Amino acid sequence: MRRHISKPLIFSVFAVAAAFAMPHAFKSPYYIHLMTLALIWIVLAQGQNLTQGFIGYVSIAQAGFMGIGAYISTLLTMSFGISVWATLVIAPLLTGVMAIVAGYPSLRVKGHYFSIVTLAYNMVIFIVLMTFRALTGGEAGIPDVPRPSELILFGNVFSFEGRSNLNYYALALSAAVLATIFCALVLHSRAGRVMLAIRQNEDLAEAMGVITSRYKLFAFVMSSILAGLAGTLYAHYIGFLNPEPFGVDQSLNIILAVILGGSGTLTGPIVGAVSVTFLPELLRFADSFRLITYGLILVVATIFLPKGLVPLVASLWRWLRAGQSISSDNKPTTIKA
Numbered sequence: 001m002r003r004h005i006s007k008p009l010i011f012s013v014f015a016v017a018a019a020f021a022m023p024h025a026f027k028s029p030y031y032i033h034l035m036t037l038a039l040i041w042i043v044l045a046q047g048q049n050l051t052q053g054f055i056g057y058v059s060i061a062q063a064g065f066m067g068i069g070a071y072i073s074t075l076l077t078m079s080f081g082i083s084v085w086a087t088l089v090i091a092p093l094l095t096g097v098m099a100i101v102a103g104y105p106s107l108r109v110k111g112h113y114f115s116i117v118t119l120a121y122n123m124v125i126f127i128v129l130m131t132f133r134a135l136t137g138g139e140a141g142i143p144d145v146p147r148p149s150e151l152i153l154f155g156n157v158f159s160f161e162g163r164s165n166l167n168y169y170a171l172a173l174s175a176a177v178l179a180t181i182f183c184a185l186v187l188h189s190r191a192g193r194v195m196l197a198i199r200q201n202e203d204l205a206e207a208m209g210v211i212t213s214r215y216k217l218f219a220f221v222m223s224s225i226l227a228g229l230a231g232t233l234y235a236h237y238i239g240f241l242n243p244e245p246f247g248v249d250q251s252l253n254i255i256l257a258v259i260l261g262g263s264g265t266l267t268g269p270i271v272g273a274v275s276v277t278f279l280p281e282l283l284r285f286a287d288s289f290r291l292i293t294y295g296l297i298l299v300v301a302t303i304f305l306p307k308g309l310v311p312l313v314a315s316l317w318r319w320l321r322a323g324q325s326i327s328s329d330n331k332p333t334t335i336k337a
Contacts, residue, residue, distance in 0.1 A: 036169045045257045045269030046176075065224040066227040067126070067231060067243065069092055070091075070231030077146055091231070102121055126246060137241075138243075147239070172237070183266060198215060198216065260309060
């Protein structure tokens, strides 16, 4: 048992240490900016994985809930003078409340019908953000969204101003780590086992007396809360807010990030979020063919790697280990006289 726990723990510690070291290895403000966005995407993808990977229900409203969190936090900060630190808690919770209202009726349908309903939710959210100009600014957006105020810890002052701010990078990294830990706790809890059972066979789970609607609503609400947190981090990092990043195409990108990394795994959303963030930038050499190349890579990966990159690497690793153990067993043994 100790061996099974230690491997994920060692990997997690190594991943966090590598994430902390990256800004010092790549000191370019551009790469620090991309890494900060990738960390915000990890929070989004981990939330998407709660419904898509654990329950088996594909929600196409994650970007919409991200927009709700972003606008709630921005309006609370700029209109009511509430601290950004407070809105980092308030905005995700209010997003979760809205997810309860939306999720309770929509989770009564199953399969693809649920995806269609959430697609409609995302479209409604986007239209409201675009047309309710008196509150959201519409397509013109809201400029000068403030950063978090200075934080004093152990006698040190941490400022979050600046485009490639390392302190904001650390804040986004903390949110990504907490989101991953939360998903790990859910996965290894009784609720997580029930959620996996629903993904395998929902009718059988219901026949065994499980009230599946509760667990589906729990996953949907927790997913939306993480989306609201990601939206809050995004709004106060970019400093300008308009509805464009919260459309249906963004929700589809989040779904692709989970599929690309590995749906139902804890490391898959991390790999997928980093890939979706960095891949379009690495393809800039293709110029006008950049988006076409990016789309083809995603299509090929989805077709030939349906389980994602992480399960593929894990399978290859087990295959290599099995080959080494077989070769060591076949070695001739010498008997001393």
